[in-house]
Amino acid sequence: MQDIHDLQIFARIVAAGSMSAAGRDLGLSPAVVSKRVRRLEDRLGTLLFQRTTRQLALTEAGQGFHERVLAILSSIEEAEAFVSRKSAQARGTLKISAPTTFGRLHIAPHLGAFLERNRGLVLDLQLSDEFVDVIGEGFDLAVRIGALADSSLVVRRLAPNHRLLCASPTYLERHGTPRRLSDLDAHVCLAAGHQDPWRLDGPDGEVAVRASGAVHTNSSEVVRELCLAGVGIALRSTWDVGPELSSGRLTVVLPRYRGSRHVAVHAVYPSRRFLPAKVRLFIDFLIGLYGPEPYWDAGLGPLLDPAQAAE
Numbered sequence: 001m002q003d004i005h006d007l008q009i010f011a012r013i014v015a016a017g018s019m020s021a022a023g024r025d026l027g028l029s030p031a032v033v034s035k036r037v038r039r040l041e042d043r044l045g046t047l048l049f050q051r052t053t054r055q056l057a058l059t060e061a062g063q064g065f066h067e068r069v070l071a072i073l074s075s076i077e078e079a080e081a082f083v084s085r086k087s088a089q090a091r092g093t094l095k096i097s098a099p100t101t102f103g104r105l106h107i108a109p110h111l112g113a114f115l116e117r118n119r120g121l122v123l124d125l126q127l128s129d130e131f132v133d134v135i136g137e138g139f140d141l142a143v144r145i146g147a148l149a150d151s152s153l154v155v156r157r158l159a160p161n162h163r164l165l166c167a168s169p170t171y172l173e174r175h176g177t178p179r180r181l182s183d184l185d186a187h188v189c190l191a192a193g194h195q196d197p198w199r200l201d202g203p204d205g206e207v208a209v210r211a212s213g214a215v216h217t218n219s220s221e222v223v224r225e226l227c228l229a230g231v232g233i234a235l236r237s238t239w240d241v242g243p244e245l246s247s248g249r250l251t252v253v254l255p256r257y258r259g260s261r262h263v264a265v266h267a268v269y270p271s272r273r274f275l276p277a278k279v280r281l282f283i284d285f286l287i288g289l290y291g292p293e294p295y296w297d298a299g300l301g302p303l304l305d306p307a308q309a310a311e
Helices: 002-016 019-026 030-044 060-086 100-106 108-117 169-175 181-186 220-228 238-247 277-290
Strands: 049-051 056-058 092-098 121-127 141-146 153-160 163-167 198-202 205-209 233-237 264-270
Touching: 002 019, 002 030, 002 060, 019 030, 056 060, 092 100, 092 277, 100 108, 100 121, 100 141, 100 220, 100 238, 108 121, 108 277, 141 277, 153 277, 163 169, 163 238, 181 205, 220 233, 220 238, 233 238, 264 277
Parallel strands: 092 121, 092 141
Antiparallel strands: 049 056, 141 264, 153 264, 163 233, 198 205
């Protein structure tokens, strides 16, 4: 088991990018991590890392070794998952990546209920709007919102993601309500960098609209606040602005156009023959929590149907 622990340390160094970061993740001092790596290299009779004062990089032997170590550790986890599936308990740490705002609004508030049912688990929830390297960074699963391309990861749909063009009544009173898609050229359109252009489904199929305005930002939350403050029109998900649409703080514009139907809320995880019980339990929990008609869409009714909303 000591040898296995050395492999785990090695894999964590590669994922974290440094020995000190790996030590923090594992609760070990940098000196202990360095000693274990040297012991592993002595046993193998080769260097695994090229070390400089500023950088730590895998050698050619280290790269090949890393690929095989990941397969070994994955097999061990699969074996443990097989046993844990035979028992009622899932144990260990479940490392999850999720988008910042969605994680804050629709994952974090429900973690207490999940932990109450699974007291043997420790959750490590990392929020980021970047797509992390699930395997390389050691995540058990990631929650992603988008139209996901084919990859080596397993994709499981958790919930639909309805996105509507919306603006505050104050903005529309000052600037008028657009009636045609081309009218957006005369309006302030708000989008974070990664959301530009808007990819919309409309009466004539898919169309791309490039957002333009006086504000540029990398933050989707900033776009939301600007929209609420009457600065412009934004493409927002109902999980983000459902209450504001229900209360009238925001109004849907151009209701026949909405975000691409291919975008949804997904769970992605490494392809494995045996799905670890802790991953399966969390995915099942989210599916049960959200469902095909998620709670954040309750009360929005006709707004979600382009034909009814346009009437």
